[in-house]
Amino acid sequence: MQRFTLQTIESAPEKSRPTLKALEEKFGFLPNVMATMANNPVLLNGFAGSFGSFHGGSLDEIEKQVLLLTNAVTIKCPWTVAAHSTFAIEDGIAESEVMAIRAGRLPKDPRYAALSALTKALIETRGNVSDADIDAFTSAGYSKAQILEVVTGIGISTMAATTANMAGTPIEDRFQPQLWSAAA
Template identity: 45%
Template sequence: MTTYQLHTAETADEAAKGPLEALESAFGFVPAAAGLMANSPALLNTFFAAFGHFRGGGTFGPDERQVLLLSNAVANRSEWAVAFHTLEALQDGVEPAVVEAIRRGEVPANRRMAALSTFTRSLIEKRGHVEAREVAAFKAAGFTEAQVFEVITGVAISAMTNHTANLARPPLEDLVAPHEWKTGYSTGA
């Protein structure tokens, strides 16, 4: 396996320093996927801009964003991203039972979160070829037409981080390590 440099703001190309500094300020560390994306300033800056719009201009609440991003990580079998978004989801108020269900690849009991997770996974698994009934089920849970498309933004953002982490397989940060996840995860339930 090839080893990729895990950049910090100090080691990154000038074009990648700004996003890494902002992420370090927000999290207290540079998330590994971002440090890896800094190997391509175009990738890191595209991710950073898209995520800024998703978070700052999107209509999903913090808990819904994390359910979407965690569902993406599980669907993409990204071990680093599942662990990272488990930490973020719990910090953003997602019920632990919802987090565990998603990590197991199951549908959460919470109806709204179930609809969001199911629709998100379907978009990934079917590469956007979802059926009208799937869109209707998503909207029946209280989501809007605009949010149908906003899920696509989350899927695209996750593709950048999940694929980067899947390619390079970075170590988990100390804060993320307690949420380690392996493909095929199950609590045995």
């Protein structure tokens, strides 16, 4: 059940409009979760600021999608799983790696596996990860400082997933081929 209006640039609250316009330009369309967030400028503008910072970080596009897709699956959000599955494939991740993450497994690539494992551990333990979790991440070639970048990615993805789940945000036609539902 859709609980919030999908705002457009024209219908959104005044303080959401510039951000919506910038997001539409970036994506080439206005994703429904952002149109939902636009009902409250505090959420939308906070999301957009963190989103821009995260996407200017040190992780490459595939690593970002591994992180974001892992977060989506861990939080059990059909909208963000469908969206990030689509973006991951478009960014060049092997479909087998996407399917592994969607099934709750680690990717075969050791670096992506370390990133996915740390992301999941941070979410499931609410940040109370072990030294072994951190060592596994840094042993894969990541820096300790990049853990904080992972935290940023989790934060923005959690904003989107929580909004989509709570609001009943509909999944766009573009993402329909990647529909997903949590295992019972």
